[in-house]
Amino acid sequence: MAALRLALVQMAVGSNKLENVKRACNLVKDAAAKGANLVALPECFNSPYGTKYFQEYSEPVPGPTTNLLAEVAKECNIYLVGGSIPESENGSLYNTCSVFSPSGEMIGKYRKMHLFDIDVPGKIRFQESEVLKPGNRLLTFNLGRCKIGIGICYDIRFAELAQIYSEAGCHLLIYPGAFNMTTGPAHWELLQRARALDNQLYVAAVSPARDESATYIAWGHSTLIGPWGEVEATTEHKESTVFADIDLSKINEVRQNVPISKQRRLDVYTRPSQVCVANGKSDQSQRTKECSGYDIETNKHVD
Ligand SMILES: NC(=O)CCC(=O)C(=O)O
Numbered sequence: 001m002a003a004l005r006l007a008l009v010q011m012a013v014g015s016n017k018l019e020n021v022k023r024a025c026n027l028v029k030d031a032a033a034k035g036a037n038l039v040a041l042p043e044c045f046n047s048p049y050g051t052k053y054f055q056e057y058s059e060p061v062p063g064p065t066t067n068l069l070a071e072v073a074k075e076c077n078i079y080l081v082g083g084s085i086p087e088s089e090n091g092s093l094y095n096t097c098s099v100f101s102p103s104g105e106m107i108g109k110y111r112k113m114h115l116f117d118i119d120v121p122g123k124i125r126f127q128e129s130e131v132l133k134p135g136n137r138l139l140t141f142n143l144g145r146c147k148i149g150i151g152i153c154y155d156i157r158f159a160e161l162a163q164i165y166s167e168a169g170c171h172l173l174i175y176p177g178a179f180n181m182t183t184g185p186a187h188w189e190l191l192q193r194a195r196a197l198d199n200q201l202y203v204a205a206v207s208p209a210r211d212e213s214a215t216y217i218a219w220g221h222s223t224l225i226g227p228w229g230e231v232e233a234t235t236e237h238k239e240s241t242v243f244a245d246i247d248l249s250k251i252n253e254v255r256q257n258v259p260i261s262k263q264r265r266l267d268v269y270t271r272p273s274q275v276c277v278a279n280g281k282s283d284q285s286q287r288t289k290e291c292s293g294y295d296i297e298t299n300k301h302v303d
Helices: 017-033 051-057 064-076 153-157 159-167 183-199 248-257
Strands: 005-010 038-040 079-081 085-089 092-100 106-111 117-120 124-127 140-143 146-150 172-176 202-206 223-225 231-234 240-245 275-278 281-284
Touching (some): 005 017, 005 202, 017 240, 064 092, 153 172, 172 183, 183 202, 231 240
Parallel strands (some): 146 172
Antiparallel strands (some): 005 240, 202 223, 275 281
16 A cells, blocks of 8 residues: 555535534545545535535534544544535634544634635635635644645635645645636646646645536536646546555655755745845845745744
8 A cells, every 4th residue: 555545535525514524424435445645625515615604503612513423433443534524613713624634633724815706707706805804824734644634615726825834744635625617627727736736846736526406516526637737637527535645766866856945936936025125225025934924944833
């Protein structure tokens, strides 16, 4: 067995919350029985995806859903990336992913940082920010020698987030996601390949299965992209689990062959926000090394 066998559980999600969670746990058990030691669930796996549902389906984290995920991670002796669920805390709602170790401990939670607010006239309008608040913290964890970073769906459009994770030493980025029938065919795979190629690492995205009767129809196509930018494993839109092995030596090979991380021209890249004008002369400030809640130098979360 490979050191890291990943399973992306593209599960059907319905309107019964407990049924959704039980289904997720059964599919996780099935993936573990087939040799996966890292299993990931999709975005919003215990609730239909839609702003009108988030309040009703929300719960604290930790809470009833994540307690069941913790149990299944322990029972199966696996790392579990618990997709995302609508989280409630102090009257606010978040789109939250929690991660569990093989001992059943919740080792971190990540709140979607970039909320899905788009308006493509005649096609799709979705405004998560009408109901949700964004998170401000990154989340990484280690499985053996593999360092893993978490984002949620729309976060994948933001190259900076993936680059920060890469600079923090991540080898694999996992995005529980739920693209739709407009942006899915156009951008889902392209964005994963772009993030993988920019950063020369693995990128996985895991979607719910497509339900044509839902108010929001997910694109499906859960996928793992390799550090060369190629599709390593994928599926179509029905319920299924995608299995793939993560081989860290491929990352080293690509980075040696095409050494872009050593060839950056940080001496000439300047962003408008990084130019300060003093005494009438423009001055290039240092490249930003910190992001809110996460210190890249020490690789630690900061309050
Ligand atoms: N759930 C999401 O964040 C959807 C993102 C999406 O569909 C996109 O096009 O971006």
